[in-house]
Amino acid sequence: MTRDVQRGFIAEWTVTIILLLFATTTLVQAFVIPSASMESSLLIGDHVLVDKLVFAPFGAVSKRLLPYRDVRRGDIIVFRYPIDISQDYVKRAIGVPGDHIRLVNKQLMLNGHLVNEPYVQHIFPGTEPYRDNFPSGQGPMSPPSVVDMLQNHVVDGELVVPPGYVFAMGDNRDDSADSRYWGFVPRENIVGTPVVIYWSFEAPTADLTNPNIGIDHIVDVIAHFFTKTRWKRTFKLLRGYPLE
Numbered sequence: 001m002t003r004d005v006q007r008g009f010i011a012e013w014t015v016t017i018i019l020l021l022f023a024t025t026t027l028v029q030a031f032v033i034p035s036a037s038m039e040s041s042l043l044i045g046d047h048v049l050v051d052k053l054v055f056a057p058f059g060a061v062s063k064r065l066l067p068y069r070d071v072r073r074g075d076i077i078v079f080r081y082p083i084d085i086s087q088d089y090v091k092r093a094i095g096v097p098g099d100h101i102r103l104v105n106k107q108l109m110l111n112g113h114l115v116n117e118p119y120v121q122h123i124f125p126g127t128e129p130y131r132d133n134f135p136s137g138q139g140p141m142s143p144p145s146v147v148d149m150l151q152n153h154v155v156d157g158e159l160v161v162p163p164g165y166v167f168a169m170g171d172n173r174d175d176s177a178d179s180r181y182w183g184f185v186p187r188e189n190i191v192g193t194p195v196v197i198y199w200s201f202e203a204p205t206a207d208l209t210n211p212n213i214g215i216d217h218i219v220d221v222i223a224h225f226f227t228k229t230r231w232k233r234t235f236k237l238l239r240g241y242p243l244e
Contacts, residue, residue: 027053031078031088031194034208037170037177038090041076041119045203046233048194050078055190071096071166071190073110073243079168080189083143083182088191091178092119094243095167100158103134106173108243109158115243124174134180135159145183153184166190194238200230 033046042048055071071077071093081087094108095101102109105127108117130139135154139146153160161167165184170176179185207217220228 027051029192030198031090032208033090034205036175036205037172038076038092039172040121041092041171041238042090042194042197043200043230043233044205045201045208045230046197047199047201048238049196049198050192051195052192054193071187072240073099075193075240076238077166077168077185077193078191079185080191081182082145082185082189085189089168090194091168091170091176091185092240093166093185094169094179095159095161097161097163097165099161099167100155101134101161101167102158103132106132110243117241117243119171119241120173121171122174123172131174131180139181143182146181149179149183164188193240196238197233197236200233200236201225202228202230 029050029052031048031050033042033044033048036044054069055077056068073093073096075093076090077093078088078090081089095110100111104114106122108115127133129136135150135157138150142150149159153162159167161184164187166187167179168185169178169180201221203217203220207220
């Protein structure tokens with residue numbers, strides 16, 4: 001192989017790698033689900049690909065060429081946690097600007113009428129006043145963002161979502177730290193929406209939240225790849241559920 005051919009070969013692969021890295025960080029990104037807050041839609045250990053393009057800001061020309069759209073009620077969203085933007089959260093968008101939201105005995109009331117949510121699960125019997133009849137009173141140890149939300153955005157017992165924000169909750173409604181407990185999601189914090197589960201592996205939350213992947217987890221994956229992989233979830237497509 002001549003020197004010019006070698007240079008051309010290296011240059012082509014260098015450009016290809018750069019483009020792939022750009023695409024996987026700018027257009028699509030891999031995330032792992034570390035908690036049970038979105039069960040049974042998303043399980044602990046689901047590895048998902050997130051479309052980062054769909055909710056991106058669009059201009060006068062790009063909006064006609066690319067599949068941009070705004071967040072809709074019922075979309076599953078990945079976003080930077082408002083209390084600590086170094087963390088990524090995944091929840092379901094329940095309310096968009098202007099929506100009136102209320103929970104009545106665990107059931108969602110949206111813009112004056114009860115809504116069917118087939119994706120929701122309740123794991124605890126009985127009701128908890130703040131969690132299940134939101135916005136009722138003030139939650140335990142509410143941060144300033146929640147205090148502001150309850151003081152300034154509740155009208156006639158209903159939460160009103162302000163412009164530029166989204167109200168989000170987990171599908172595992174009894175076991176989800178969500179907008180009820182830390183406030184609205186700023187629109188600019190929303191990263192994208194998960195579109196497919198490319199791998200699902202049964203693992204504890206502790207293994208998936210450790211910033212440094214432990215040797216025990218690596219050994220566990222190697223030893224139990226075939227038995228702990230949830231094969232039926234592989235390549236499962238994820239879609240929002242329209243809420244009206």
